[in-house]
Amino acid sequence: MVSDIMEAMAVIRSGDQIYCQGMASTPTRLLAALAERARQLTDVRLYHLHMEGPMPQVAPELAGHLKDISFFVGKNLRQAVNEGRAYYLPLFLSDIPWFLTRPDFHLKAALIHVSPPDHHGFVSLGPTIDATLTAIQQAEVVIAQINPHVPRTLGWAHLPVSAIDYAITVDDPLPDIRPEPLTDIDRRIGFYVASLIEDRATLQLGIGKIPDAVLAQLTHHQDLGIHSEMIADGVKKLAEAGVITGRYKALDVGQIVSTFALGSQELYAFLDDNPSVAMRPVDYTNSTAIIRQQPRMTSINSAVEVDITGQVAAESVGSRIISGVGGQMDFVRGASLAPHGKSIIALPSRTARGEARIVPTLKPAAGVTTTRNHVQYVVTEYGIAGLHGKTLDERAEALIRIAHPDDRDRLWQAARDMIPGFRGMSG
Numbered sequence: 001m002v003s004d005i006m007e008a009m010a011v012i013r014s015g016d017q018i019y020c021q022g023m024a025s026t027p028t029r030l031l032a033a034l035a036e037r038a039r040q041l042t043d044v045r046l047y048h049l050h051m052e053g054p055m056p057q058v059a060p061e062l063a064g065h066l067k068d069i070s071f072f073v074g075k076n077l078r079q080a081v082n083e084g085r086a087y088y089l090p091l092f093l094s095d096i097p098w099f100l101t102r103p104d105f106h107l108k109a110a111l112i113h114v115s116p117p118d119h120h121g122f123v124s125l126g127p128t129i130d131a132t133l134t135a136i137q138q139a140e141v142v143i144a145q146i147n148p149h150v151p152r153t154l155g156w157a158h159l160p161v162s163a164i165d166y167a168i169t170v171d172d173p174l175p176d177i178r179p180e181p182l183t184d185i186d187r188r189i190g191f192y193v194a195s196l197i198e199d200r201a202t203l204q205l206g207i208g209k210i211p212d213a214v215l216a217q218l219t220h221h222q223d224l225g226i227h228s229e230m231i232a233d234g235v236k237k238l239a240e241a242g243v244i245t246g247r248y249k250a251l252d253v254g255q256i257v258s259t260f261a262l263g264s265q266e267l268y269a270f271l272d273d274n275p276s277v278a279m280r281p282v283d284y285t286n287s288t289a290i291i292r293q294q295p296r297m298t299s300i301n302s303a304v305e306v307d308i309t310g311q312v313a314a315e316s317v318g319s320r321i322i323s324g325v326g327g328q329m330d331f332v333r334g335a336s337l338a339p340h341g342k343s344i345i346a347l348p349s350r351t352a353r354g355e356a357r358i359v360p361t362l363k364p365a366a367g368v369t370t371t372r373n374h375v376q377y378v379v380t381e382y383g384i385a386g387l388h389g390k391t392l393d394e395r396a397e398a399l400i401r402i403a404h405p406d407d408r409d410r411l412w413q414a415a416r417d418m419i420p421g422f423r424g425m426s427g
Helices: 003-008 028-038 077-082 093-100 133-137 184-196 209-214 233-240 265-271 328-337 392-400 405-418
Strands: 017-020 042-046 066-070 107-115 120-125 139-148 159-162 166-169 202-204 256-258 278-280 295-302 306-307 344-345 376-381 384-388
Touching: 003 159, 003 166, 017 133, 017 278, 028 042, 028 107, 028 139, 093 133, 107 133, 159 256, 159 265, 184 209, 184 344, 184 376, 184 384, 209 233, 209 295, 233 265, 295 328, 328 344, 328 392, 384 392, 392 405
Parallel strands: 017 042, 017 107, 042 066, 107 139, 139 166, 202 295, 256 278, 295 344, 344 376
Antiparallel strands: 120 159, 376 384
C-alpha cells in the first residue's frame, strides 16, 4: 500500500473501467484524484450508484477522457446527465452485481471508503455495501480511502486489509443529511400509509419526507422489522423506541437489514459496532427470492407520476432523468409475493408547482418504472386507492378519487374518453 494518492491513480490507464462505492461512503478524495488523472487519459469509464458530494468527474473538459455512468442519478448529477456530460444506465439494483460479473466486462479498479483496520486486520465498508463487495472481487486493483469517521458496520461489511492494494488516510466526516420538516400533506400521506401497515410487518422504505412521515406515524405499532435497501434516521428512532424488533421476521431475525444508510452523524454512530444492524450486498437485500420470504413484507416507494390505469413513473419527468429504477420493482414484486405482503406507492397529489401527479397519461418519453400489473396500493394525502385485481375502469375511478379535487373533473373526462365502458361519475 502507498500513501500518495496520485501514485495510486497511476495504475488507471486509457480504456479502463472503474467502480466507485457511493452514498455516504463516496470516496471524495479518490474521485477528485481520478478526475485529475483522467485528464491524461481517454475513454475511462466510471460506474456507480448515487454518490454524495461534489462530482468533479463530470466537468465539461473531461469529455472524451472520463465517462461517468450512473445506475441511480442524484441531485448532484441530474444536470450533467440531462446535458449529456454523464450517463444513466437503467438497471434493477439487484442486477448490478450480475452486470459487474459478466464475462465481457473487465473491471480494472474499485474505489472504496472504509474504516481503519480492527485488531483482526479487517476494515469495514461502513454504511454502504451496494455492489461494492462484488466490485472488489472482480477488480484487478482496489484503492481505498481509510477514514476514522466510517462506522464499523457488521453483517457482510468486512474486508481483510490485505485485499486493498493502495490506500490513503483521510479524516473527513461523512455526509450529514438531516430530515426536512414535514408538511401537513406529508403527515396525511404518512397517516394513510401507516394505516396499511400491520403489527409484525417487515418494512422497506427509502429516504425523504414521505418515508419520514410514515415512520413518524408508527410509534404505536409493535414488533416491526426492517429489510430495506436503505435506512435513515427514522429507522434509528423507532429501533431505539422498541417499535422495531425484527422478532417476527423469517430471515435475519432480530436484525435491521439494509445495503446502505444515509443520514445524520447520529445515525452513523448508531450503526457503529451494532449487532442489531446487518449490512448486506444489494443482490441479497433486493433479491425477490429473499424479500418474498418475509411475512407481511410491506414496501413503500414514491413516484413522479401515476396514470389513471396505475402505471408508475419514478425515474424521469418525461425524458428528463431525475433518479433511477433503483430497487422499486425488486421490492414491489417481492412484497406482493410475500405472505400477507403489500406494496405501496405514495406521493402527493400535486407537485410543489401545483402540477397534477395523478394524470391521464404519463408524460411523453417517461419510463414506466413499475407496471400497472404490479401496483397494489397508491396513496396520496386524499386517501388510498387499492388497485390490485381491479379492471381499468375501476382503477381509474379509485385513482381519481385520491387525486387533487381541482384535477378530478379533467381526469373523469379523460377516463371517459380513454377507457371503454367507463361509467364513473364526478363528485
